[in-house]
Amino acid sequence: MATTTRRFTAHTNAGNADAQRRRELGHIHQGSDFLGWSKDDYRFHLRNLTGKSSSAELDAAGRRKVLDHMATLGYAPKASTFKPFDQAAKIKWLWKKIGEHGGLRDSSPAALLTFIGHTTGSGYSEVKFVPTLEASKVIEALKAMLDRAKRAQAKGGGAA
Numbered sequence: 001m002a003t004t005t006r007r008f009t010a011h012t013n014a015g016n017a018d019a020q021r022r023r024e025l026g027h028i029h030q031g032s033d034f035l036g037w038s039k040d041d042y043r044f045h046l047r048n049l050t051g052k053s054s055s056a057e058l059d060a061a062g063r064r065k066v067l068d069h070m071a072t073l074g075y076a077p078k079a080s081t082f083k084p085f086d087q088a089a090k091i092k093w094l095w096k097k098i099g100e101h102g103g104l105r106d107s108s109p110a111a112l113l114t115f116i117g118h119t120t121g122s123g124y125s126e127v128k129f130v131p132t133l134e135a136s137k138v139i140e141a142l143k144a145m146l147d148r149a150k151r152a153q154a155k156g157g158g159a160a
Contacts (some may be wrong), residue, residue, distance in 0.1 A: 004155050007092065021063070024060075024063040024064075024143040025055050025056070025063065027077040028055050028063065028070070029068060030075075030078075031066075031067065031070040031075040031077070031088040032070075032072075032075065034074075034075045035070065035073055035074070035075055040129060043064070046058075046118065049064065049065050049066055050062040050065055051070055051123075061134075062092075070092065085131065087130070087135035088126075088127040088130065088135070090139055091116070091130070091135060091142060092112070092141060093136055094142035094143065095112045095142060097146055098142065098146050101146065101149035101152075101153050103145055103148065103149025103151055104149075113125070116130060116138050117136075119134075119137060119141050122134070
């Protein structure tokens with residue numbers, strides 16, 4: 001189900017309703033700070049708009065009402081600065097670290113793709129094309145390899 005407002009569209013379901021609630025509560029508190037409201041001002045606006053004295057008591061409609069009111073007063077939530085985790089970069093970084101610790105015979109990009117193929121059972125032309133679930137498996141395997149390479153290097157052995 002899609003909830004549409006003037007500022008953004010949020011697709012909510014049972015799985016992300018709690019995350020949406022936390023995000024909206026965060027926006028309400030940021031808006032309160034932005035508008036320079038004291039605690040008394042904040043509670044006055046909450047009671048006046050929703051009849052509640054705490055934002056934790058607000059339902060989705062109440063949170064929307066408060067955010068809309070804040071928007072009329074000049075507050076607009078900042079765009080998220082969250083960047084999705086770049087698994088491809090992590091895989092390449094781990095591969096490089098394993099090579100630095102002497103855990104690889106061949107640290108070339110082609111060898112990495114071969115390793116990914118053996119680990120996932122599927123071949124990929126680039127690391128960036130590995131699906132998230134498969135990339136997670138590769139990352140865990142690489143972390144184990146890095147630990148082995150570090151232990152071997154600490155013992156003075158070189159390759160794991």
